[in-house]
Amino acid sequence: MNTAIINGQPHQAHTSFSVTNPATFQVIAEVSDCGPEEAARAIDAAAEAFTRWRRTTAYERAQLLMAWRERILADQSNLARIMTSEMGKPIKESEGEIAFSTTFLEYYAGEAKRIPGSLVPSQFANKRLMVTSEPVGIVYAVTPWNFPASMVARKVAPALAAGCCFILKPADRSPLTALRLAELWHEVGGPQGVFQVLPTSNAAALSEVMMQDARVRKLTFTGSTPVGRLLAQQSAATLKRVSLELGGHAPLVVFEDADIDLAVEGTIASKYRNAGQTCVCANRIYVHADIMSEFSRRFTQRVEQLVVGDPMERTTDIGPLVAAEAVEKAERHVEDALSLGATLTTGGNRPNRTGHYFTPTVLQGVPASALITREETFGPVAPLIPFEREADIITLANTSDYGLAAYFWTHNLDRVFRISEALEYGLIGVNDPLPSTAQGPFGGVKQSGYGREGGSWGLDEYMSTKFVSIGIKL
Secondary structure (H helix, E strand, O other): OEOEEEOOEEEOOOOEEEEEOOOOOOEEEEEEOOOHHHHHHHHHHHHHHHHHHOOOOHHHHHHHHHHHHHHHHHOHHHHHHHHHHHHOOOHHHHHHHHHHHHHHHHHHHHHHOOOOOEEEOOOOOOEEEEEEEEEOOEEEEEOOOOOOOHHHHHHHHHHHHHOOEEEEEOOOOOOHHHHHHHHHHHHOOOOOOOEEEOOOOOHHHHHHHHHHOOOEEEEEEEOOHHHHHHHHHHHHHHOOEEEEEOOOOEEEEEOOOOOHHHHHHHHHHHHHHHHHOOOOOEEEEEEEOOOHHHHHHHHHHHHHOOOEOOOOOOOOOEOOOOOHHHHHHHHHHHHHHHHOOOEEEEOOOOOOOOOOOOOOEEEEOOOOOOHHHOOOOOOOEEEEEEEOOHHHHHHHHHOOOEEOEEEEEOOOHHHHHHHHHHOOOOEEEEOOOOOOOOOOOEOOEEOOEEOOEOHHHHHHOOEEEEEEEEEOOO
């Protein structure tokens, strides 16, 4: 039994749920199924721990974050195997995610020592005006299954650096990575009650307790827009601080002056990482009509080289999707596009093997009315859509209700600024398929949410500003 971690101790709930390997369909773990009782216990523990944790020095918190980073890196191979087993990500990608996760711990260990404060000049000689930053308090975090380490790290690192206590509800499809991260936190001396993990198969019941308790001062959520909207509504009753990183439907544009080979490799990296199961992956690939034929040829050849297989094998590029419904959605999008006149250049089927697999797929000539141009596939399907005018592509790219990530390839510097400024997205990669970093702000606009993770912006999400006016005798 994999237990919850409450107040630094293993906690076995009354019931459990199963975690299944999507590559083999085998149950790999039984996990404590937390509910309202565990939620209340965790809040009590966090409230007690916060009275002490907030008083630690920034240097003490930084040292713990760096020690945790080193311990995670030492456990990288084990963590990667856990991640791959529970959600199907190829092992080399899992190892990369663990390494990427530690960059947030390193960065925020530094930021902890740079939490700002200031003295503000007063118009009165007998007053001194002081501005300080303080931790918001208890944080409730909800993370998705597709990046079970990095989505935790980018939230927990700034929260702990700020002096907050952190209660995590990981996704029920991939809770084991988060539980192992919490174990490593306590192995390096992380205080009890500061980082707690509550796995559950009933997120609504557990979250209701968190949303109703005024001691929980901050919600940070990564997931679907409908669920994020619901949590935001629930959090309003106690006026919690809220950060929402929601759905995406990223456009990727290849202009006629782009280096085609670099654009092909960049599109592969953006589209097929984690089998297309990322909120920032390219979903709508717009290619200038003048180079569409050549781009499609080279892109298809490159996609056909991707290896579909056992995610534990280092040669595997494409592992399974997380669940049967994910495969069904990919199939539905392909069938819809083909029925509307698109051409299948490669893939488009389930390989003959056990697991939730779908072959990496390329569709050419996808019409604007196709489902795949309007819905996030979350699978390894790349629709190639031709365009002719720069003005048209701005309209097409911004048509979506979502505004998380966008990408484009060009060597025209004037165009770089024009397009970057015109795109209604929070994160833009110019000739860069993987723009996310620990030191940069990550987050969306429109229906993709609000708030930022990463950089000093991410730390601000967990801080409250206090103004102190002091009268003195002269």
